[in-house]
Amino acid sequence: MRVLFFLAPLLGSATAENGLAGWLRHASLSCSHQCQSKLPANIIALNATESSPVYTAGIELQQGLKGIYGSHVDISHDKCQTPSAAVIVGTLEQYRKTCGSLKDVPDLDGDGFWIDTKDTVVHILGSNEKGALYGAFEYLSMLAQGNFSEVAYATNPVAPIRWVNEWDNMDGSIERGYGGPSIFFKDGAIVEDLTRVKQYARLLASIRVNAVVVNNVNANATLLTTENLEGLGRIADVFRPYGVQVGVSLNYASPETFGGLDTFDPLDASVIKWWTNITDQIYEHVPDLAGYLVKANSEGQPGPLTYNRTLAEGANLFANALQPHGGIVMFRAFVYDQLNETNWTADRAKAAVEFFKELDGKFDENVVVQIKYGPIDFQVREPVSPLFANLFNTSTAIELQVTQEYLGQQSHLVYLPPLWKTILDFDLRIDHKASLTRDVYSGKHFNRKLGGSAAVVNVGTNTTWLGSHLAMSNLYAYGRLAWDPTDDPKGMLQDWIRLTFGFDEKVLDAITQMSMESWPAYENYSGNLGIQTLTDILYTHYGPNPASQDDNGWGQWTRADRTSIGMDRTVSNGTGYSGQYPDEIAAMYEDIDTTPDNLLLWFHHVNYTHQLHSGKTVIQHFYDAHYSGAETAQYLLAQWQSLKGKIDEERYEHVVRRLEYQAGHSIIWRDAINDFYHNLSGIPDQFKRVGRHPWRIEAENMSLDGYRPYTVSPFETASGSVAIVTTSNETVGTATTNIKLPSGTYDLAVNYYDLYGGKSQWGVYVNDKKVGEWQGNNEDVFSHTPSIYLDGHSATRLKFRDVKVKKGDTLKIIGKPDGVEPAPLDYVALLPQGIVD
Numbered sequence: 001m002r003v004l005f006f007l008a009p010l011l012g013s014a015t016a017e018n019g020l021a022g023w024l025r026h027a028s029l030s031c032s033h034q035c036q037s038k039l040p041a042n043i044i045a046l047n048a049t050e051s052s053p054v055y056t057a058g059i060e061l062q063q064g065l066k067g068i069y070g071s072h073v074d075i076s077h078d079k080c081q082t083p084s085a086a087v088i089v090g091t092l093e094q095y096r097k098t099c100g101s102l103k104d105v106p107d108l109d110g111d112g113f114w115i116d117t118k119d120t121v122v123h124i125l126g127s128n129e130k131g132a133l134y135g136a137f138e139y140l141s142m143l144a145q146g147n148f149s150e151v152a153y154a155t156n157p158v159a160p161i162r163w164v165n166e167w168d169n170m171d172g173s174i175e176r177g178y179g180g181p182s183i184f185f186k187d188g189a190i191v192e193d194l195t196r197v198k199q200y201a202r203l204l205a206s207i208r209v210n211a212v213v214v215n216n217v218n219a220n221a222t223l224l225t226t227e228n229l230e231g232l233g234r235i236a237d238v239f240r241p242y243g244v245q246v247g248v249s250l251n252y253a254s255p256e257t258f259g260g261l262d263t264f265d266p267l268d269a270s271v272i273k274w275w276t277n278i279t280d281q282i283y284e285h286v287p288d289l290a291g292y293l294v295k296a297n298s299e300g301q302p303g304p305l306t307y308n309r310t311l312a313e314g315a316n317l318f319a320n321a322l323q324p325h326g327g328i329v330m331f332r333a334f335v336y337d338q339l340n341e342t343n344w345t346a347d348r349a350k351a352a353v354e355f356f357k358e359l360d361g362k363f364d365e366n367v368v369v370q371i372k373y374g375p376i377d378f379q380v381r382e383p384v385s386p387l388f389a390n391l392f393n394t395s396t397a398i399e400l401q402v403t404q405e406y407l408g409q410q411s412h413l414v415y416l417p418p419l420w421k422t423i424l425d426f427d428l429r430i431d432h433k434a435s436l437t438r439d440v441y442s443g444k445h446f447n448r449k450l451g452g453s454a455a456v457v458n459v460g461t462n463t464t465w466l467g468s469h470l471a472m473s474n475l476y477a478y479g480r481l482a483w484d485p486t487d488d489p490k491g492m493l494q495d496w497i498r499l500t501f502g503f504d505e506k507v508l509d510a511i512t513q514m515s516m517e518s519w520p521a522y523e524n525y526s527g528n529l530g531i532q533t534l535t536d537i538l539y540t541h542y543g544p545n546p547a548s549q550d551d552n553g554w555g556q557w558t559r560a561d562r563t564s565i566g567m568d569r570t571v572s573n574g575t576g577y578s579g580q581y582p583d584e585i586a587a588m589y590e591d592i593d594t595t596p597d598n599l600l601l602w603f604h605h606v607n608y609t610h611q612l613h614s615g616k617t618v619i620q621h622f623y624d625a626h627y628s629g630a631e632t633a634q635y636l637l638a639q640w641q642s643l644k645g646k647i648d649e650e651r652y653e654h655v656v657r658r659l660e661y662q663a664g665h666s667i668i669w670r671d672a673i674n675d676f677y678h679n680l681s682g683i684p685d686q687f688k689r690v691g692r693h694p695w696r697i698e699a700e701n702m703s704l705d706g707y708r709p710y711t712v713s714p715f716e717t718a719s720g721s722v723a724i725v726t727t728s729n730e731t732v733g734t735a736t737t738n739i740k741l742p743s744g745t746y747d748l749a750v751n752y753y754d755l756y757g758g759k760s761q762w763g764v765y766v767n768d769k770k771v772g773e774w775q776g777n778n779e780d781v782f783s784h785t786p787s788i789y790l791d792g793h794s795a796t797r798l799k800f801r802d803v804k805v806k807k808g809d810t811l812k813i814i815g816k817p818d819g820v821e822p823a824p825l826d827y828v829a830l831l832p833q834g835i836v837d
């Protein structure tokens with residue numbers, strides 16, 4: 001392959017850089033004469049029907065070429081002229097009919113396509129219309145990256161199911177959504193203006209996603225009113241020209257709660273009839289509905305078990321109703337019961353296999369069991385769900401999460417594909433043979449027709465879609481991996497960077513490095529060695545709260561006590577979970593010596609002094625990892641800042657704010673987790689960092705006027721476990737101290753709490769001269785779920801750089817409360833250059 005890159009050293013100037021265009025900016029290349037010669041003179045789109053994906057491909061090519069080259073190119077539809085330079089897009093079949101045969105095109109399957117740029121005539125031919133559109137986006141992606149290589153290849157998807165799941169509620173809110181309200185729903189109905197839906201359709205088609213489930217898995221049956229079904233039809237009409245089918249989540253109890261029957265028993269004739277009717281009605285509005293997504297008997301949702309019917313009987317109910325229409329049922333395997341931690345063998349991780357293994361082979365052909373990547377719930381690291389190795393005669397799909405529920409909620413940069421790859425590339429050794437997870441869910445391993453991927457995405461009306469520009473690399477890469485799970489996380493990332501930010505080498509290197517370091521850093525400063533994320537599982541799933549994992553029925557336990565930690569999931573002495581894997585994998589996890597360090601505490605209960613393969617003790621690993629993770633987070637910010645002037649102001653500043661916040665919040669994580677386990681185990685940090693902060697001035701130790709001490713819970717989310725709050729919600733508080741450090745220039749860090757329900761204001765003064773001020777408006781600025789308490793979610797750390805002070809100067813913080821937020825403050829730190837704290 002001859003690779004030609006005509007690189008323009010420009011950002012590529014598109015209009016407003018607010019993120020709306022995502023990776024489809026198709027920014028101007030400011031093309032040289034050489035690259036202008038690659039501009040096709042004509043676009044031939046072999047379908048003239050406006051709602052067809054091939055027609056859309058013509059329009060996309062026209063708009064994309066206009067953006068990239070600045071030139072208008074005409075589109076024609078019906079004939080197959082080949083002027084000196086043209087791009088022809090259509091299905092292979094249509095091409096053969098209109099233009100005759102074409103040599104060298106290999107077999108295409110599924111939604112695959114053939115692209116050939118070697119000739120003066122560029123051929124983009126799909127096995128179907130969708131494939132042709134994907135090929136058009138592929139061609140534009142190459143051009144937009146300045147890649148004028150002469151290529152001729154076919155590409156086919158690994159699996160037919162490449163879906164996204166939106167968790168949008170009918171009222172317009174989004175469960176675990178961090179990018180604003182729904183683009184689909186508002187106040188119980190479908191929104192009138194579907195402009196954003198169309199823009200989303202473009203993004204999805206460009207990454208070859210072929211279906212979108214528009215409503216929350218915790219489904220509300222009111223989606224099924226006639227008016228809403230009409231609205232659903234409008235949504236589907238918008239997605240259709242992009243080859244994206246619509247699917248819906250169902251509430252299992254709908255026949256009773258919505259249909260007025262006195263039962264929702266899946267074997268009851270009236271229930272069967274009810275679902276058949278509703279399904280027929282839905283297909284009247286959406287003739288090409290992709291199918292249903294069902295969360296049944298899970299986390300309080302109704303399901304067939306209520307009537308002692310099996311989950312398979314429950315799924316087949318929908319399969320039968322959908323079958324005549326060609327739809328499929330995605331039936332979620334996320335089924336588990338509340339458990340009692342006093343039972344040493346109780347284990348939520350075992351639930352999916354326990355519920356589903358015996359049903360293998362009992363699901364209808366159009367049912368796909370949708371399995372979260374790990375057995376618990378989207379944690380920072382999990383072993384692959386053993387259910388993939390227990391269903392031999394059932395189609396499966398893997399469920400990933402683009403929305404970063406337990407992974408920083410888009411207020412932290414975490415590039416997820418390296419995490420996903422630990423699962424996709426894992427060899428389950430089914431029957432002692434190579435059996436990669438990706439070959440199992442794609443259907444290849446067990447020779448099944450259906451299979452694939454679904455990702456929880458949760459885009460919102462924010463122009464950044466997900467609440468953060470950098471988080472979009474996860475959506476982009478998801479689509480790429482759903483098509484080809486062998487794709488390389490770094491390579492996909494770099495394509496995304498060039499498309500999103502242009503191809504300045506420095507920009508490419510910095511964002512690549514930041515992104516690739518981000519998941520390891522996040523794992524380091526949150527939960528290590530397979531202990532799970534250690535976020536607050538009972539509230540927002542955002543900030544640190546290790547104690548919340550235990551002493552409740554949710555089964556995300558750590559079993560941490562004064563001497564030991566971890567879940568014993570062995571067969572010999574624990575829950576028996578390791579035995580759910582095929583023999584070779586079971587044996588590896590059963591034995592502490594062959595269990596990798598990064599999953600040690602997932603499988604074994606050990607003393608804090610247990611020595612890892614790395615040679616460190618568990619507790620020292622915790623301490624070191626948290627220091628190293630937080631240090632990397634500081635570096636992410638510095639790397640981004642090195643790009644000032646190379647990225648447009650709008651996106652540069654947006655990202656700076658998030659990375660500054662993450663740098664601060666990573667220190668909050670670090671200290672909370674380290675203090676918690678230090679306190680619990682009583683084992684000191686070998687390097688004497690934990691609990692020792694020589695540069696900090698605790699707010700509660702300052703002279704207070706209008707402020708009072710406040711003991712924070714959980715204790716580890718405040719330095720020294722105490723913060724200060726104003727004595728009333730109207731009183732302005734002042735905290736004063738004398739600086740005892742040597743005179744010099746310091747970075748001044750402040751730790752405060754930003755609660756939902758108020759926008760306090762703080763000012764920091766040295767000898768009455770203001771050196772910094774800020775407002776408690778995180779709820780408006782950042783994407784994560786806000787908190788109404790002083791805790792690890794609301795704790796925020798800010799830094800003012802290069803503050804000059806003299807020994808003996810007065811340092812004063814004035815806090816003005818607002819609403820329910822009493823201007824809370826934890827500490828101030830004066831940090832000499834180069835000290836993180």
Ligand code: GCU
Nearest residue numbers: 175176217218295334377405
């Ligand atoms: C997680 C998440 C819930 C969601 C559930 C699911 O538990 O916190 O918000 O409903 O997963 O996947 O069904």
